[in-house]
Amino acid sequence: MGGRVWEAGVLPAEVTRFIGRRREMSQARALMSRGRLVTLTGPGGIGKTRLALRVAAEVRRSFPGGVWLVELAALEDGEQLAQTVAARLRLGNEAIRDPLATLVDHVADQRLLLVLDNCEHVLDDCAALVGTVLRAAPDVQVLTTSRQMLGVGGECVFPVPPMVLSGDGAPPNCARRWRCSPTGRPRCARISSSP
Numbered sequence: 001m002g003g004r005v006w007e008a009g010v011l012p013a014e015v016t017r018f019i020g021r022r023r024e025m026s027q028a029r030a031l032m033s034r035g036r037l038v039t040l041t042g043p044g045g046i047g048k049t050r051l052a053l054r055v056a057a058e059v060r061r062s063f064p065g066g067v068w069l070v071e072l073a074a075l076e077d078g079e080q081l082a083q084t085v086a087a088r089l090r091l092g093n094e095a096i097r098d099p100l101a102t103l104v105d106h107v108a109d110q111r112l113l114l115v116l117d118n119c120e121h122v123l124d125d126c127a128a129l130v131g132t133v134l135r136a137a138p139d140v141q142v143l144t145t146s147r148q149m150l151g152v153g154g155e156c157v158f159p160v161p162p163m164v165l166s167g168d169g170a171p172p173n174c175a176r177r178w179r180c181s182p183t184g185r186p187r188c189a190r191i192s193s194s195p
Contacts, residue, residue: 011053011060011069018054020163021047028055028158032141035156036134039119039144042160048145049117051160056115056143063141065112073118078125085114085129100129104136111139119146127152 028051031038040048053069060067070088075081082099086092089106096102107114114133119126127150130142134154144150149157 011057011067014053018050021051021054024051024158024160025055025058028052028143029059031156031158032059032143035154036140037130037142037144037150037152037155039146039149039155039157040160041146041149041157043147046160046162048160052115052117052143052145056113059113063111063113065107065110065139067113067115069115069117071117072122072126075122078122081122081125081129085116100132103129104132107133107137107140109139110137112141114140114142116142116144119144119150120148123148123150126150 028038028040032055040052042048056067056069068085068088070085072081072084075084082103083096086096086099086103086106089103091099091102091106116126116130123146126144126146130144130150131152133140134142134152149155
């Protein structure tokens with residue numbers, strides 16, 4: 001399969017502090033209260049996934065059927081999408097004859113949040129799957145991240161803006177700045193008081 005999955009209601013632990021984005025979190029939650037499909041859009045690295053995970057963590061109590069995260073970045077092609085999501089919901093393995101029908105049948109009477117991360121490279125397949133699930137399951141909500149909107153009817157699109165930086169180039173209330181190590185990988189270094 002290619003997509004990475006997490007336990008229902010168990011989102012990956014944050015390894016760094018979540019800084020800022022209060023306004024964006026509030027706006028994304030407001031969109032979720034108005035529509036069943038919210039897509040966080042923006043260029044790679046802008047913070048779509050981090051924002052989606054934080055929003056999902058904050059609203060998970062509203063979903064007795066769980067919060068189901070499916071990471072799609074490693075998915076090789078869209079034909080694997082329904083199978084990946086069905087497996088994520090523990091509906092079987094690759095032997096499912098019609099994974100989309102099995103998925104739809106399972107979620108039809110559930111109240112759950114499906115978080116699809118990195119939809120852009122399987123965009124058309126994501127749009128088809130999400131449209132089918134939303135039509136069949138009135139209590140399912142979907143939160144997606146993508147570089148572009150899915151184009152599904154009723155979709156609420158939230159363009160994630162860049163972080164607002166303080167004068168020294170660090171995020172607000174941050175005592176660190178990104179620098180590159182000799183290997184070229186970013187590392188966090190304390191900001192010194194001297195130039």
